[in-house]
Amino acid sequence: MRRKKIPSPPIQLQQALDWLAEPQQGDPLLDLVPLRNHIAALGLLELPLRSRIKIDELLQQRAERIDEALIPLLLDVKLPLPIHLGTVAQGLIGLRAELGEAWLRIAGDVNPRNLAGIRRSGAQICLQGIFNLSRQLVATLLTATPTPMGFWRNAQALYHSARESVDPTATLPAEMSAIDARFKAMLALTAAQPEGLAPREIAFLADYLESNAAATRIDMICPETGGDWLWLNANIDQPPISLERVKPDGGPCLYFRFGELAELAARHLDQLGDGVPPLSLGLPLQAAGADYRNALERARQCWTAPRRRSYNRRxxxxxxxxxxxxxxxxxxxxxxxxxxxxxxxxxxxxxxxxxxxxxxxxxxxxxxxxxxxxxxxxxxxxxxxxxxxxxxxxxxxxxxxxxxxxxxxxxxxxxPSAKPIRIQALTTRNPEPPIPALLLPALPSLNRGEAILAARGDYNARPFTLLQENDARLRIVECMPHRSLIETSSIEVFEFIRNPTAD
Structure with a gap:
């Protein structure tokens, strides 16, 4: 009796398997181009569902190595990004999008009958997809680039597909809770206006939301009043929109608000201000730093009420x-x-x-x-x-x-103008050299006295000497900080009081 000949796998699949079998390169970033090429080639094949899931899980592991190697390189970059780093970052963003779409296609093809033989649930498949999109969002925000086309449509499709795959009368699987948390974290991070945050602040906020975004409320029914609600339409590829500003025009929508998340952030900020260690609150260790608390406070303000433009721009x-x-x-x-x-x-x-x-x-x-x-x-x-x-x-x-x-x-x-000065902290030992700063004029219309802008430090918290040259004469004045106006990771602006007796 002749044995039945087993057909050889498609050449694209065999090439991907051979590549995965090779020893991993020392630099994970070298995997980026071949990985994307294999994903694109496999996407054109009509593989059995079991094969598609297995190969995508293997490719997913390579994507995690690339992410872990690249994201730390983006934390301290400033704009514009160096060309080589921007190219690699865009490659990672594209890779995450392609993997998200691959898992979305698998989620659209599964049903209870064919899931029984592959030991994967619909929620598990959707979790893979939503995880890739959440990492894509973080990389996009770190590089200050616009959200790629299709992002919000695919995110909503995965969220709805996961909900439809579970029995609403049964206990929700852990994967469904993880999907809910990741989707809420994506919504909250977007609503925090991250384009106004430095990369490390964005990364910190993403870590914070990993364990706290569940406080976000999502509803399928349109609220009676706009208030602080936002919405997404599954048929439209757009970021969250304020319900108070624009009401949806039909279609399946998700409505959400961040009031409870804002209250939770306020409690965390109060506890951190009282000296409670971040780890005891389940927060990232960086939360002890003033810059990161400032970032969380700005996010809290955005979550409390969506910001609205007060004036039209010309x-x-x-x-x-x-x-x-x-x-x-x-x-x-x-x-x-x-x-x-x-x-x-x-x-x-x-x-x-x-x-x-x-x-x-x-x-x-x-x-x-x-x-x-x-x-x-x-x-x-x-x-x-x-x-x-x-x-x-x-x-x-x-x-x-x-x-x-x-x-x-x-x-x-x-x-509207400024004068160059130098400031030097008053100290009895280990005197620090003067640093350059800018003297900002008083603005009575804004109830602001004269102020100093300096690189971020602690000059807004201790006495200092102001050194200013006028007509080749050096004027030295002892000063006391009065009121902090602005603190960012780059600069501080604060009002001060001159000591006339020491002039």
């Missing part, structure tokens, strides 16, 4: 110059002085930008030409309308970057 197309380095700006403002700041070396470079729109509090600008480095939400920049015009001092409220050659900023004007 469209513009005005060319402007921008100085993105604080030390460079100090030198530009003090061009008539012979004193050089004791700071990091920085080339004197101004870049050309276009002012897109303006409002009462600031501007939106886009980079046109010229060298740009060191941009991160929360840093300070100088803006002027041309040579000879005064440098306005602005805070970068948000930053977006579609590519390594594109940067768009939202700026809040802190002061």
């Amino acid at each position: 469209p513009q197309a005005l060319p402007v110059e921008v100085c993105t380095q604080l030390s460079t700006l100090w030198t530009a403002l003090g061009s008539d002085s012979q004193v050089e700041p004791h700071s990091r070396e920085c080339e004197l470079t101004y870049s050309d930008w276009t002012l897109l729109n303006e409002g009462p509090a600031g501007y939106a600008i886009v980079h046109v030409v010229g060298e740009v480095t060191g941009i991160v939400p929360g840093c300070a920049v100088g803006l002027r309308t041309g040579a000879g015009a005064a440098w306005q001092i602005c805070l970068v409220r948000w930053a977006r970057s579609k590519s390594s050659s594109h940067v768009e900023l939202g700026l809040e004007v802190l002061a």
